[in-house]
Amino acid sequence: VTAEACTVDPAAVAARDRRAIARALSAVERGGAAAATLLAALPAGRRAYRIGVTGPPGAGKSTLTMQLIAALRGRGSVAVIAVDPSSPFSGGALLGDRVRMNDVADDPEVFIRSMASRGALGGLSAAVADGADVLDAAGFDWVIVETVGVGQSELEVVRVTDTTLVVVTPESGDEVQTAKAGLMEIADVFVLNKDDRPDGNAMWNALRRMVDARRRVVVDAWAPPIVRTVAAGGRGIDALVGAIGGHRAWLGEAGRLAERRRARGRERLSNLVAARFAAQLASGAWHARLESALDAIEDGRETLHAAAEALYANAVGRA
Amino acid sequence: VTAEACTVDPAAVAARDRRAIARALSAVERGGAAAATLLAALPAGRRAYRIGVTGPPGAGKSTLTMQLIAALRGRGSVAVIAVDPSSPFSGGALLGDRVRMNDVADDPEVFIRSMASRGALGGLSAAVADGADVLDAAGFDWVIVETVGVGQSELEVVRVTDTTLVVVTPESGDEVQTAKAGLMEIADVFVLNKDDRPDGNAMWNALRRMVDARRRVVVDAWAPPIVRTVAAGGRGIDALVGAIGGHRAWLGEAGRLAERRRARGRERLSNLVAARFAAQLASGAWHARLESALDAIEDGRETLHAAAEALYANAVGRA
Numbered sequence: 001v002t003a004e005a006c007t008v009d010p011a012a013v014a015a016r017d018r019r020a021i022a023r024a025l026s027a028v029e030r031g032g033a034a035a036a037t038l039l040a041a042l043p044a045g046r047r048a049y050r051i052g053v054t055g056p057p058g059a060g061k062s063t064l065t066m067q068l069i070a071a072l073r074g075r076g077s078v079a080v081i082a083v084d085p086s087s088p089f090s091g092g093a094l095l096g097d098r099v100r101m102n103d104v105a106d107d108p109e110v111f112i113r114s115m116a117s118r119g120a121l122g123g124l125s126a127a128v129a130d131g132a133d134v135l136d137a138a139g140f141d142w143v144i145v146e147t148v149g150v151g152q153s154e155l156e157v158v159r160v161t162d163t164t165l166v167v168v169t170p171e172s173g174d175e176v177q178t179a180k181a182g183l184m185e186i187a188d189v190f191v192l193n194k195d196d197r198p199d200g201n202a203m204w205n206a207l208r209r210m211v212d213a214r215r216r217v218v219v220d221a222w223a224p225p226i227v228r229t230v231a232a233g234g235r236g237i238d239a240l241v242g243a244i245g246g247h248r249a250w251l252g253e254a255g256r257l258a259e260r261r262r263a264r265g266r267e268r269l270s271n272l273v274a275a276r277f278a279a280q281l282a283s284g285a286w287h288a289r290l291e292s293a294l295d296a297i298e299d300g301r302e303t304l305h306a307a308a309e310a311l312y313a314n315a316v317g318r319a
Numbered sequence: 320v321t322a323e324a325c326t327v328d329p330a331a332v333a334a335r336d337r338r339a340i341a342r343a344l345s346a347v348e349r350g351g352a353a354a355a356t357l358l359a360a361l362p363a364g365r366r367a368y369r370i371g372v373t374g375p376p377g378a379g380k381s382t383l384t385m386q387l388i389a390a391l392r393g394r395g396s397v398a399v400i401a402v403d404p405s406s407p408f409s410g411g412a413l414l415g416d417r418v419r420m421n422d423v424a425d426d427p428e429v430f431i432r433s434m435a436s437r438g439a440l441g442g443l444s445a446a447v448a449d450g451a452d453v454l455d456a457a458g459f460d461w462v463i464v465e466t467v468g469v470g471q472s473e474l475e476v477v478r479v480t481d482t483t484l485v486v487v488t489p490e491s492g493d494e495v496q497t498a499k500a501g502l503m504e505i506a507d508v509f510v511l512n513k514d515d516r517p518d519g520n521a522m523w524n525a526l527r528r529m530v531d532a533r534r535r536v537v538v539d540a541w542a543p544p545i546v547r548t549v550a551a552g553g554r555g556i557d558a559l560v561g562a563i564g565g566h567r568a569w570l571g572e573a574g575r576l577a578e579r580r581r582a583r584g585r586e587r588l589s590n591l592v593a594a595r596f597a598a599q600l601a602s603g604a605w606h607a608r609l610e611s612a613l614d615a616i617e618d619g620r621e622t623l624h625a626a627a628e629a630l631y632a633n634a635v636g637r638a
Contacts, residue, residue, distance in 0.1 A: 036624040044619050057493035133623075148497055174376035178467055265613050265623065272627035273634065274597035280635070281589050294584050300363050304452075304584065305355040308591035315592065316599070316635055 010041040016138045018111065025081075025113050028130040035130065045136025048079075051244060052158035053146045054186075055167030056175040060193045064167060064231040064240075065146050069110055071241050076141025077109040081131050083116070083124060083147045083157055111140065126275070129160040129268055158186060160264060162257065163247045165240075166224075167191040168207070170199040176206060184214050187224045189243045195228040195236070204228065222250055277315070286315070329360040335457045337430065344400075344432050347449040354449065364455025367398075367462045370563060371477035373505075374486035375494040376467055379512045383486060383550040383559075384465050388429055390560050395460025396428040400450050402443060402466045402476055430459065445594070448479040448587055477505060479583060481576065482566045484559075485543075486510040487526070489518040495525060503533050506543045508562045514547040514555070523547065541569055596634070605634070 008027055012020030024042075027035045051068070053061050062082070069078045115131055116124070128145055135143045147157045158164050166187040168176055176183065190207050192200060207226045215223050225243045229236030251257040280286060293311060296302035327346055331339035343361075346354045370387070372380050381401070388397045434443075434450055447464055454462045466476045477483050485506040487495055495502065509526050511519060526545045534542050544562045548555030570576040599605060612630060615621035 036628065040622040040625045042622075044622075057497040178376040262613060262617070265616060266609065268623060269609060269612060269616075269627055269630070270597060270600050272624065273600055273630045274593055276627065276631040277596045277635070278589060278593035281592055290585065290588060293588060294581060297584060297588075298581070303359040303361075303363075304587060305591065306359045308588055308595065309355070311588070312592045312595040316596070 008038050010038065010043070010137075013134060013138050014043050016140075018108075021111060021134065021138050022113065024134045025115065025131050028134060029115055029127055031127065039130055039133060042134065042137040045133060045139070048132070048136040048140050048143045049163075049248065050132055050143045050145065050161040052161035052164035052186075053144060053167060054148070054158045054164065055191075055193075056169075056172055057148055059167040059169050059172065060231050061146055061148065061167050064165075064191065064193060064229065065144055067231050067234060067237045068144060068240070071237050072142045073107065073109065077111075077139070078142040078144065079111040079135040079138070079140040080113065080144045080146060081128055081135070082112070082114045083128060083145065111135065111138075125157045125160065126268065126271060128157050129264075132160060159267075162251060162260065163188045163244050165189045165191050165244075167193050168203065169194040170197045170203045172203065173206065176203075176210075180210060184210060184224075188222065188247045189240070190224050190226040191240060192226055192228045193231050196230045196233070200228065222247065281311075281315070286311075289314070327357050329357065329362070329456075332453060332457050333362050335459075337427075340430060340453065340457050341432065343453045344434065344450050347453060348434055348446055350446065358449055358452060361453065361456040364452060364458070367451070367455040367459050368482075368567065369451055369462045369464065369480040371480035371483035371505075372463060372465045372486060373467070373477045373483065374510075374512075375488075375491055378486040378488050378491065379550045380465055380467065380486050383484075383510065383512060383548065384463055386550050386553060386556045387463060387559070390556050391461045392426065392428065396430075396458070397461040397463065398430040398454040398457070398459040399432065399463045399465060400447055400454070401431070401433045402447060402464065430454065430457075444476045444479060445587065445590060447476050448583075451479060478586075481570060481579065482507045482563050484508045484510050484563075486512050487522065488513040489516045489522045491522065492525065495522075495529075499529060503529060503543075507541065507566045508559070509543050509545040510559060511545055511547045512550050515549045515552070519547065541566065600630075600634070605630075608633070 008023045009017075009020055013024050024038060027038050053065050053068070055061055065080060065082075069080065072078050113131075115128060128147075132143050132145065143161075145158060145161055164186050166183050166189070168190065170192070190211075192204055192207065204226060211223055211226065215221070225246065227236055227240045227243050229240060231237070248257075251260065281290060289311060293302065293307040297304055297307055327342045328336075328339055332343050343357060346357050372384050372387070374380055384399060384401075388399065391397050432450075434447060447466075451462050451464065462480075464477060464480055483505050485502050485508070487509065489511070509530075511523055511526065523545060530542055530545065534540070544565065546555055546559045546562050548559060550556070567576075570579065600609060608630060612621065612626040616623055616626055
């Protein structure tokens with residue numbers, strides 16, 4: 001527990017004090033008891049609408065995020081958590097130069113912060129979910145989470161959001177093919193960005209086929225719209241905001257949003273409890289037991305799975 | 320527990336009966352008690368040398384893997400686990416046509432199998448580690464694990480191997496930039512494949528700079544060699560086998576291989592115990608407690624982190 005973490009004032013976070021918010025997010029990033037204490041002291045937000053922006057490297061997610069910030073500012077305050085190490089928000093290079101980061105960064109109703117997992121229990125997705133809670137408690141109307149990749153862990157990070165945008169380009173064929181099932185699982189809106197390049201129609205058709213194939217199997221589900229954009233030129237951003245609004249309206253029906261947030265809470269709670277347990281295993285008495293089990297496995301006296309069963313039974317007091 | 324899982328004969332696996340091996344791998348993929356029982360009954364292998372092959376989609380990993388199979392066959396039997404959904408081993412399309420899959424698939428000393436995570440406790444990386452144990456118990460000399468992606472979960476899958484090859488192409492700039500730290504952490508050998516394309520030198524220089532930068536900071540560590548290949552034409556494969564041998568020899572010094580395998584065992588054991596705990600949370604009495612905690616969180620009577628602490632204390636019998 002560092003001094004910095006201890007001096008976060010929950011009331012200052014709730015009053016949207018930028019320095020207090022930054023400290024709170026640092027505490028969340030570090031994780032541990034200090035973060036848990038802080039998070040327990042924050043008022044419940046539950047007002048912010050959470051948008052995820054994910055996709056392969058080079059898809060233009062950061063430029064798109066900046067356009068979104070500008071477009072959403074007419075509807076409230078906006079905070080961004082960037083977990084993309086190549087994002088300009090995280091110190092990476094900004095490729096599209098038509099959108100100026102300073103235009104949004106100087107706005108007091110905009111808060112941008114990069115985040116990495118350091119000690120947070122449950123890893124990066126837990127830290128991002130906690131970070132979004134901090135921004136929600138600070139009263140932001142919109143929280144955007146930008147993350148890079150098409151791998152499973154990236155998908156997990158973005159799962160903490162209400163509406164997830166999957167951003168691809170006309171060149172993303174390999175990535176889309178590889179991650180097909182995963183993308184369909186998480187995409188609420190597909191964004192075909194850099195649509196001024198060749199092969200935009202081919203990619204659009206590929207996405208269309210994926211969405212249609214799913215629609216034939218899963219009845220009454222949300223069919224992700226495909227929005228074509230050129231984020232660097234601001235093209236298609238209004239349509240994208242409209243698509244987000246459409247998904248939000250759909251979620252609002254029949255208690256779907258409450259259900260989605262409940263499922264998210266269930267997952268976070270189970271993961272937090274399991275992570276506490278895992279941390280316990282690495283410490284003190286458990287560490288010694290783990291090592292002697294490893295000796296037994298190496299000597300061939302015990303198998304990995306039998307040792308795991310014995311340790312588990314012991315840990316929960318059933319042995 | 321299905322009938323199929325129950326009928327796996329550990330002795331038949333050890334005798335390298337192909338059908339028994341296939342059934343054992345299916346059981347491992349499904350996970351659960353049947354898999355644990357089977358794994359506990361298998362003889363400890365500990366002879367197979369495990370090679371990971373990972374990299375972004377389209378890097379040519381499957382073609383490279385097939386070339387590796389052919390090259391390693393002179394030094395023993397070879398088994399492959401493909402966790403890459405775009406791999407021809409998993410039913411995907413084979414792009415390079417100069418290597419014929421049938422050339423290797425008909426060889427009784429070669430075993431190729433795709434794998435996905437279904438119910439395995441601890442997810443895909445646990446299933447792959449268990450699968451490699453099965454192949455080790457079956458007496459294969461080489462076990463290759465092919466996985467796609469540059470995300471964290473892909474890196475975790477490949478972490479079960481002794482030597483990890485990270486395969487990139489001259490066009491992989493974005494991916495390499497994004498995943499730099501993660502790649503340096505897992506790469507024992509870099510493979511610059513499709514090196515007959517333009518920009519091979521630029522990519523080679525980028526990799527070289529990464530390796531050199533790390534070497535200046537981390538003293539006495541292994542410096543990953545960079546092998547340039549054209550897998551579809553068989554170019555550079557001998558050099559690659561040499562690089563793998565070099566890393567293996569380095570691991571053999573000063574007890575490094577034993578240490579690496581111990582660390583791997585420690586991680587698997589902790590994860591198995593934690594996963595058992597997490598599974599327990601989803602069931603019976605725990606499920607009801609989880610739901611009432613979620614009610615309390617939704618009503619604002621409790622915070623997520625306080626609820627997690629209380630559930631944990633209760634679960635390990637300390638409340």
